[in-house]
Amino acid sequence: MDKPALLRRLFQFGCAYSGQILSYQKMIGQLTDAGNTTTLAHYLELLQGAGMLAGLSKHARGQIRQRGSSPKFQVMNTALMSAQDPRPLTEVRQDGDGWGRLVESCVGAHLLNSSFGTGVNVTYWRERNQEVDFVLQHGKTTVSIEVKSGARRESLSGMDAFARMFKPKRQLLVGGQGIPLEEFLSKPVIHWI
Numbered sequence: 001m002d003k004p005a006l007l008r009r010l011f012q013f014g015c016a017y018s019g020q021i022l023s024y025q026k027m028i029g030q031l032t033d034a035g036n037t038t039t040l041a042h043y044l045e046l047l048q049g050a051g052m053l054a055g056l057s058k059h060a061r062g063q064i065r066q067r068g069s070s071p072k073f074q075v076m077n078t079a080l081m082s083a084q085d086p087r088p089l090t091e092v093r094q095d096g097d098g099w100g101r102l103v104e105s106c107v108g109a110h111l112l113n114s115s116f117g118t119g120v121n122v123t124y125w126r127e128r129n130q131e132v133d134f135v136l137q138h139g140k141t142t143v144s145i146e147v148k149s150g151a152r153r154e155s156l157s158g159m160d161a162f163a164r165m166f167k168p169k170r171q172l173l174v175g176g177q178g179i180p181l182e183e184f185l186s187k188p189v190i191h192w193i
Contacts, residue, residue, distance in 0.1 A: 006033055007043045014044070014053040014073040018081045019101040019108065021126060023070040044071060051076050054112055059123040059135040059142075059166070072124045074108040081105055096150070103149035104133055107174055107184065111136070111145075114188040122189070130161040135168075138193045142168040145192075148176030169193075 001007060009031050024037035031040075044055040055071025075081045081102065085092065093099050111122045111134055118138070125132040125144070134145040144162050148154060159171050172192060174184045184192075 001043075001046070003033065003035065003039070006031065006035065006039070007046065010040060010043050011047055011053055012084065014047070014055070015075055015081050015084050017073045018053075018075040018078075018105040019073065021070050021072045021124070041071075048076070051113075052080060056108070056134075057123050059125040059132075059137070074112060075105050076109050076112055078102060078106050078109055100147075100149040103175060103181065104147045107145070107147045107181070108134060110185050111189050114190075118188075118190050120189050120193065125158075125162050125166075127161065127165075130158040132158050132162045135162075136189060136193060138190075141193055142166055143170045143172065143192055144168045145172045145174060146178075147174045148178065150176060 010027070013027070013031060024040050027040055028035075028037070041055070044053065047053040048055070052075070054074045054076060056074050057071065058069030060069065082092075085098075087095075087098075092102060108122070115122050115136075121137040123135045123137065125135050132144045133147045136143040136145065144159055144166075146156055146159050154176070156173065159173075162168065163171060170192070172179060172184075175181050
């Protein structure tokens with residue numbers, strides 16, 4: 001590894017932005033001495049191999065489109081994310097966006113950690129302003145997952161657009177009016193396929 005300081009900064013940056021999609025170009029602009037996109041992609045692979053931080057690929061038809069996508073940062077343990085936030089839990093819960101990212105990161109960490117050795121690939125999907133938080137792929141079976149941290153009823157236009165495009169076997173809503181978060185986290189990823 002040529003730049004250990006860059007690896008550390010990428011890790012801190014990724015934890016702070018867990019649950020968000022950032023292009024490699026934006027990362028280069030934010031990280032000093034970032035080098036090139038190949039270096040950042042390689043360092044993200046190292047962090048994932050260490051069980052710390054992943055860069056989820058975009059779900060797409062064709063391997064080239066998927067590998068060339070902007071990564072969605074995903075901590076593999078939410079303690080890595082919350083340790084860098086000095087606010088108490090009560091304050092984080094009142095921050096709608098911050099709480100939503102923490103809950104989504106919790107679901108993503110569970111999906112990634114329980115997918116090892118199962119053949120399940122965890123990705124995300126986004127097209128213009130339509131998004132699906134997580135997509136599970138196991139062979140020819142596709143499952144889309146949307147995470148909601150609040151109780152209010154919200155539109156699921158991203159799920160609808162994804163369903164028209166990819167015809168998933170299942171569409172899951174976690175939290176809100178869907179599967180309770182505790183129930184979802186109590187079952188391994190393969191259960192939801």
